[in-house]
Structures are given as C-alpha cells and as structure tokens.
Amino acid sequence: MLRRTALATSALLIGALLLTSCTGPNTAPNPAGEANPDATLTVRLSLEPSNLDIRRTAGAALEQALIDNVYQGLVTRDADQNNAIVPALATEWNVSSDGLTYTFTLRDGVTFHDGSELTADDVVTSLQTAKDDATIADSADLADVTSIASPDASTIVLTLAQPNIDFLFTLTGRAGLVFNSGDTTNLQTAANGTGPFRVDSWNTGQSLTLARYDGYWGEKAGVAEVVLDYIPDNSAAVNAAVNGDVDVALEIDPELQSQVEGIGTFTIESGLTTDKGTLAFNNQRAPLNDQRVREALRLAIDHDALVETLGYGETLYGPIPPLDPGYEDLSGTIAFDPDRSRELLAEAGVQNLGLTLTIPNVYPGTIATFLVSSFADIGVTLQVEQVDFTAWLQDVYTNKDYDLSFVRHVEARDFGNWANPSYYFGFDNPEVQSLYTQALATTDEQQSSDLLAEAARIVSDQDAADWLFLSTPLTAVGTNVANFPKNSLNVRLPLAGVTVAAE
Numbered sequence: 001m002l003r004r005t006a007l008a009t010s011a012l013l014i015g016a017l018l019l020t021s022c023t024g025p026n027t028a029p030n031p032a033g034e035a036n037p038d039a040t041l042t043v044r045l046s047l048e049p050s051n052l053d054i055r056r057t058a059g060a061a062l063e064q065a066l067i068d069n070v071y072q073g074l075v076t077r078d079a080d081q082n083n084a085i086v087p088a089l090a091t092e093w094n095v096s097s098d099g100l101t102y103t104f105t106l107r108d109g110v111t112f113h114d115g116s117e118l119t120a121d122d123v124v125t126s127l128q129t130a131k132d133d134a135t136i137a138d139s140a141d142l143a144d145v146t147s148i149a150s151p152d153a154s155t156i157v158l159t160l161a162q163p164n165i166d167f168l169f170t171l172t173g174r175a176g177l178v179f180n181s182g183d184t185t186n187l188q189t190a191a192n193g194t195g196p197f198r199v200d201s202w203n204t205g206q207s208l209t210l211a212r213y214d215g216y217w218g219e220k221a222g223v224a225e226v227v228l229d230y231i232p233d234n235s236a237a238v239n240a241a242v243n244g245d246v247d248v249a250l251e252i253d254p255e256l257q258s259q260v261e262g263i264g265t266f267t268i269e270s271g272l273t274t275d276k277g278t279l280a281f282n283n284q285r286a287p288l289n290d291q292r293v294r295e296a297l298r299l300a301i302d303h304d305a306l307v308e309t310l311g312y313g314e315t316l317y318g319p320i321p322p323l324d325p326g327y328e329d330l331s332g333t334i335a336f337d338p339d340r341s342r343e344l345l346a347e348a349g350v351q352n353l354g355l356t357l358t359i360p361n362v363y364p365g366t367i368a369t370f371l372v373s374s375f376a377d378i379g380v381t382l383q384v385e386q387v388d389f390t391a392w393l394q395d396v397y398t399n400k401d402y403d404l405s406f407v408r409h410v411e412a413r414d415f416g417n418w419a420n421p422s423y424y425f426g427f428d429n430p431e432v433q434s435l436y437t438q439a440l441a442t443t444d445e446q447q448s449s450d451l452l453a454e455a456a457r458i459v460s461d462q463d464a465a466d467w468l469f470l471s472t473p474l475t476a477v478g479t480n481v482a483n484f485p486k487n488s489l490n491v492r493l494p495l496a497g498v499t500v501a502a503e
C-alpha cells in the first residue's frame with residue numbers, strides 16, 4: 001500500500017488500544033526536545049467512519065475521532081482516571097437528593113468553530129432534539145428526561161421522570177453533544193463543534209485532518225494539526241511506522257510487534273478498555289433461537305487456546321467487563337466441553353448444521369479460522385463472510401440479517417444492549433429488562449451494581465452470545481511524543497494535550 005511520505009516531525013508511536021493488562025501510569029519517556037507547537041501529529045487508526053455525522057451514524061470510529069477533539073457536551077469522561085465524569089461545556093453541576101434534577105452551570109466564552117457564540121439555547125435545543133428524534137444515536141437514553149430548560153443564560157436544568165444512576169455518563173456520549181442550533185453545516189462531510197480541534201479536511205479512504213482551533217475556550221491544543229491516518233491492514237500499518245510515516249499507530253498485530261520494537265524510537269504500552277470481543281448469535285433466527293444450540297457453540301470454543309493463538313487478550317465469560325459496574329467473574333459458569341456440545345446438538349435435533357459468520361475485514365483472520373476449526377470438531381460447518389464495516393453496519397447491525405457475527409464492542413456501560421430486544425442481538429428476556437431498569441433507577445451505586453451483575457448472569461446463563469476475549473492490544477508511543485492518552489483509545493482519543501518535540 002502506498003502511503004504519504006513522512007512528515008518532518010514524525011518519530012513514531014504505534015499503538016493499539018489496550019484493555020486490562022496494565023493499570024499503571026504512562027511510562028513513556030518525555031520527548032528529547034522542547035514541544036513544537038507547530039508540529040503535526042500523525043496517528044494510525046484502523047477503522048474509518050463512513051461519514052462524519054456523529055448524531056446519526058453508528059460505529060466507534062466517529063466517537064474515537066470527534067468526541068473531545070471536535071465535539072463536546074456539558075460533561076465528558078476521563079478514561080485515564082477510571083472514566084471519571086469531568087467538566088466540559090459545564091463548569092459545575094448539582095444533582096438533587098432525589099436524583100431527579102440536574103443543574104449545570106454553563107461555561108463562559110465558548111465559541112463554535114464557525115465563530116458563533118455558544119448559548120444556553122444551543123444546549124437546550126441540542127438535548128431536546130436528541131431526545132425527540134429517534135434517528136439520533138442514543139436518543140432512547142434521554143427518554144426519561146421530562147424537562148430541558150435554561151432559567152438564565154448560564155444555567156441548564158434537566159429533570160428526569162425517575163432516577164437514572166448512569167445519566168451523567170449518558171451525557172458524555174453522543175446524546176449529550178452540543179451543536180449550533182442554527183447551523184447549516186453538512187455534518188456528513190464537515191463539522192462545527194466547540195472542541196480544541198476543528199475538522200480541516202477529509203480525504204475519504206485515506207485520512208481525516210484536524211487543525212488546532214485558536215478560538216478554543218480552554219488550553220490550546222499542543223500540536224497545530226492531527227492527521228488521523230486510516231490504514232486497515234496491520235502489515236501496512238507497521239510498515240508506515242517503520243518508515244516514519246506515522247507518529248502513532250493503534251491496533252498493531254502482536255506478531256508484528258518486534259518489527260516496531262527493533263527501531264528503538266518508541267515504547268510499547270498497555271492501557272485499559274472495555275473492549276469485548278463478542279461472538280453474537282442471532283437469537284431470533286432458528287436454530288439459534290434454541291438455547292441448546294447456543295450453549296453447544298459456546299462449549300465448542302476453547303477460550304484459553306484462542307487467547308494464546310491471538311497472542312493478546314484475556315478470557316471473558318459474560319457481557320460486563322471488569323471496568324464497568326456489575327462485573328462478576330463468570331469463568332466458572334461454562335467450560336470447554338466439545339463432548340457435551342455434541343450431546344446438546346443431538347438433543348436439539350440439529351444435524352449437519354451449517355452457519356454463516358459475518359465478520360468485518362478489519363479483524364485478523366485468526367479469529368474466524370479458529371472458530372471454523374472449533375465448530376467443525378462438533379459437526380458444524382461455518383462459512384465465513386468477510387465484509388467491510390459499512391456493509392456490516394447495514395447487513396448485521398441494521399437489518400439483523402446474519403447467523404453469527406463478530407465485532408469488538410468497545411463502549412463502556414453498554415449492558416443496556418442486552419435489555420433491548422430491538423438491538424441486533426435479538427435477545428428478549430423480561431427479567432433482564434426489569435433488572436436493568438431497576439439498576440438504573442436506584443441512586444445506590446452498590447445496589448445498582450448488584451442488579452447489573454444479576455442480569456449479566458442471566459444473559460450468560462441463557463447463552464445469549466459468546467464473549468471470546470477481553471481485548472488487550474498494544475500501544476507504541478514515540479519518544480518524541482508526550483502526554484498521549486492511554487486508556488480506551490478505541491472509544492475516545494482526546495488529543496488536545498499531546499505534544500510533539502521539535503527535531
């Protein structure tokens with residue numbers, strides 16, 4: 001693959017998102033020289049968004065690129081501080097004792113990238129639109145909001161019908177983003193946010209360029225420009241790093257790690273994510289609507305062997321990862337047992353079963369190959385369909401036209417997908433839905449966590465899916481780059497604080 005020539009400031013940083021293998025502080029050395037405010041930071045990413053409309057387009061690629069960099073909400077979350085809720089467009093907030101009223105103080109001096117001033121009306125309109133328009137991502141998360149008001153120019157008051165312990169966390173996502181209420185920007189190809197960077201250009205199929213926004217309300221970005229370089233192929237990404245064409249590369253294949261380490265101009269790091277490698281079963285399609293068949297497929301998978309084959313990751317036996325409320329170690333609930341798997345298929349009256357696995361082509365072929373072999377051992381023929389991610393979003397996520405599917409579900413606190421029968425999993429369990437509703441409605445964090453854990457056990461016991469692994473990718477940080485974020489990089493990539501040293 002031909003790539004751009006190296007930028008003058010490049011010195012490498014290769015990365016992959018890192019999940020739970022290390023929780024210590026960033027140990028990369030500081031750049032050898034003084035930070036260059038005019039530098040360009042080039043970051044390799046594997047998954048490009050299909051368009052830039054973050055309100056109406058699914059997929060983590062948009063959140064990764066745009067939230068905190070281009071778009072902001074009243075609050076955000078700091079992945080490097082255990083996803084703590086921190087101020088953004090609001091300087092402070094107060095929650096009433098009954099958990100129903102949230103009062104925010106709006107930050108002064110904020111402007112959009114087109115130069116217009118942020119007003120309380122922009123906030124109210126953005127949130128009301130997100131609540132009322134079901135085509136906006138995560139609109140349902142605001143369903144219990146009964147009132148969105150601004151009693152004065154610096155105050156926003158949100159009132160809920162019932163308590164929601166995750167409400168502030170919800171506001172850190174797409175539903176909480178603030179837009180210019182009178183904007184005519186074509187958000188599919190451009191952007192107009194309040195963040196430290198503005199979208200400068202988008203070279204479809206190649207890169208997205210962000211430029212420092214000099215009118216930003218906070219501390220100005222540490223580099224003049226960020227180039228998000230989309231290189232889906234791992235070998236090409238490593239070549240780009242070795243050749244000095246990128247400063248940061250995420251999602252590097254562990255088998256290619258030594259090629260990067262041999263250069264000596266970067267460090268390899270680990271961080272935390274909530275990245276769940278999920279083998280989805282279409283719970284609404286026969287024979288996968290039979291729990292015995294789903295359990296048989298799970299029993300056919302040797303999860304320890306898969307992790308060893310991949311060269312990264314940790315086993316995960318349920319829908320909630322260790323970083324999220326409600327996590328419980330469910331490793332004792334199911335074990336590799338192909339003999340029992342064959343018995344279950346026989347009990348279900350299934351013979352010569354053929355299934356199709358739909359998997360985006362950004363994932364290593366090792367996963368599909370391992371599953372094909374595992375299922376063949378129990379008499380199940382698995383046909384693999386590798387598709388681009390846009391096709392996956394249409395066929396699997398939207399149309400639910402699939403048998404089995406694999407994607408990495410990277411978002412934090414996304415257990416609600418299992419309580420939503422309309423989600424592409426097609427899992428419909430009233431008890432899980434009730435427990436999830438109760439978990440959100442309480443203001444007691446421990447009680448909420450306990451309810452989520454109970455619901456997660458049911459989801460696992462019902463074999464609603466298989467969680468192949470908890471991802472632990474690698475990140476390589478160039479020695480001329482400082483303050484690069486560490487955790488949950490496949491969900492959020494806040495780059496305002498990153499600096500690149502002058503040569």
